Amino acid sequence: MSAQNAAGAAFVTGASAGTGREIALALASAGYDVAVLGRRTEALEALAQDIGKLGRKALVLTADVREATELEGALDKLLVWSDGAIDVVVNAAGTTGPLSPHIGDFTLADFDSTVATNLRAPFIVLNRLLPVMRKAGNGRIVNIGGNHGMRGRAGRSSYSASKWGLRGLTRSAALEAGPDGVTVNYIAPGPIAIPRMKANWKAQAEAGGVSEEEALRAYVANMGIPLGKPSEAEDIVAMVMYLVGPGGRNITGQELVIDGGATVL
Numbered sequence: 001m002s003a004q005n006a007a008g009a010a011f012v013t014g015a016s017a018g019t020g021r022e023i024a025l026a027l028a029s030a031g032y033d034v035a036v037l038g039r040r041t042e043a044l045e046a047l048a049q050d051i052g053k054l055g056r057k058a059l060v061l062t063a064d065v066r067e068a069t070e071l072e073g074a075l076d077k078l079l080v081w082s083d084g085a086i087d088v089v090v091n092a093a094g095t096t097g098p099l100s101p102h103i104g105d106f107t108l109a110d111f112d113s114t115v116a117t118n119l120r121a122p123f124i125v126l127n128r129l130l131p132v133m134r135k136a137g138n139g140r141i142v143n144i145g146g147n148h149g150m151r152g153r154a155g156r157s158s159y160s161a162s163k164w165g166l167r168g169l170t171r172s173a174a175l176e177a178g179p180d181g182v183t184v185n186y187i188a189p190g191p192i193a194i195p196r197m198k199a200n201w202k203a204q205a206e207a208g209g210v211s212e213e214e215a216l217r218a219y220v221a222n223m224g225i226p227l228g229k230p231s232e233a234e235d236i237v238a239m240v241m242y243l244v245g246p247g248g249r250n251i252t253g254q255e256l257v258i259d260g261g262a263t264v265l
C-alpha cells in the first residue's frame with residue numbers, strides 16, 4: 001500500500017478487460033490504490049503498470065472466480081496488501097454463458113459455470129470482505145449485474161438467473177451492512193461497447209454482408225433500446241464513481257439500470 005495520499009484501497013474483479021478495467025483505472029485516477037483480479041495475469045500486469053503511471057499502487061491477483069479456494073486465497077493476499085482495510089469493492093467479473101440454447105438443450109455444467117461466476121463469486125467476495133468493511137464502519141460495494149437481471153430473455157436463462165440472484169444478494173447485504181455505514185448497490189448495464197462486444201458486432205456485419213453501422217443499428221433495434229445506442233464503458237464507470245463518491249453516501253440496496261431505456265418498455 002502507498003503510505004501517503006491514497007484515497008483508500010479498492011478491489012475490482014474482472015479487471016483484465018472491458019468495463020472492469022476502466023473502473024480500476026477510474027478508481028486509480030480518483031486516488032485509490034487498486035487490487036485487480038482476473039484469470040489473465042499478463043493483462044492484469046499491463047493494467048497494474050497503467051495504474052502505476054497514475055501514481056497509485058496496484059496488486060495483481062490471478063484467480064478463477066469459479067474456484068472458491070483460488071478466490072479465497074486471492075482475498076487473503078488482498079487483505080495482507082491492504083493492511084486489512086478495504087474501502088471499495090467492485091464485483092465486475094462476469095460471463096454471459098451460452099447465449100442461445102433454450103432450457104432443455106442446456107448442460108448443467110454450463111449453468112453452474114455461469115452462476116458460479118456471476119453470483120457465487122460475488123457472494124464469496126462479500127462473505128470475506130463485508131465483515132471487514134462493517135467492522136471499519138465504512139465502505140462501498142458495487143455489484144455489476146445486467147439488465148437481463150431485470151427481465152427474462154429467451155436463450156439467456158442462466159445469465160438472467162445469475163444476474164437476478166445478484167440483486168437479491170445486493171439487497172440483503174445492503175440491509176445487513178447499512179447500520180455499519182457500508183453501502184451495497186447493483187448496476188444493471190445493457191449492451192456496452194467494450195472490445196468484446198465490438199468484435200461481435202463486426203462479426204455480425206461480416207456475416208450479414210452489411211456495414212458495421214448497419215449491423216449495430218439492427219442489433220440496437222433487436223434489443224429494443226429507445227435511446228438508440230449501446231452504452232460506453234464510461235457510462236458504467238461514471239455510475240460506479242458516483243456511488244463510491246460523496247453522492248453515493250446515502251444510496252444503498254439500489255439497482256441502477258444503464259441500458260438506454262431498454263427495460264423501460
Ligand SMILES: NC(=O)c1ccc[n+]([C@@H]2O[C@H](COP(=O)([O-])OP(=O)(O)OC[C@H]3O[C@@H](n4cnc5c(N)ncnc54)[C@H](OP(=O)(O)O)[C@@H]3O)[C@@H](O)[C@H]2O)c1
Pocket residue numbers: 013014015016017018019020037038039040041043063064065066091092093094095096117144145146147188189190191192193194196197
Ligand atoms: N459488455 C456488455 O455488453 C455487458 C452487458 C451487461 C452486463 N455486463 C456485465 O459487466 C461486467 C463486465 O463485463 P464486460 O463485458 O465489460 O467485460 P469482458 O470484456 O467480458 O471481461 C470480463 C471480465 O471478467 C473476468 N472474468 C470472467 N470470468 C472469470 C472467471 N471465471 N474468473 C476470473 N475472472 C473472470 C475476465 O477476466 P479473465 O478473462 O482474465 O478471467 C474479464 O476481466 C460483467 O459482469 C458483465 O456480465 C456486460
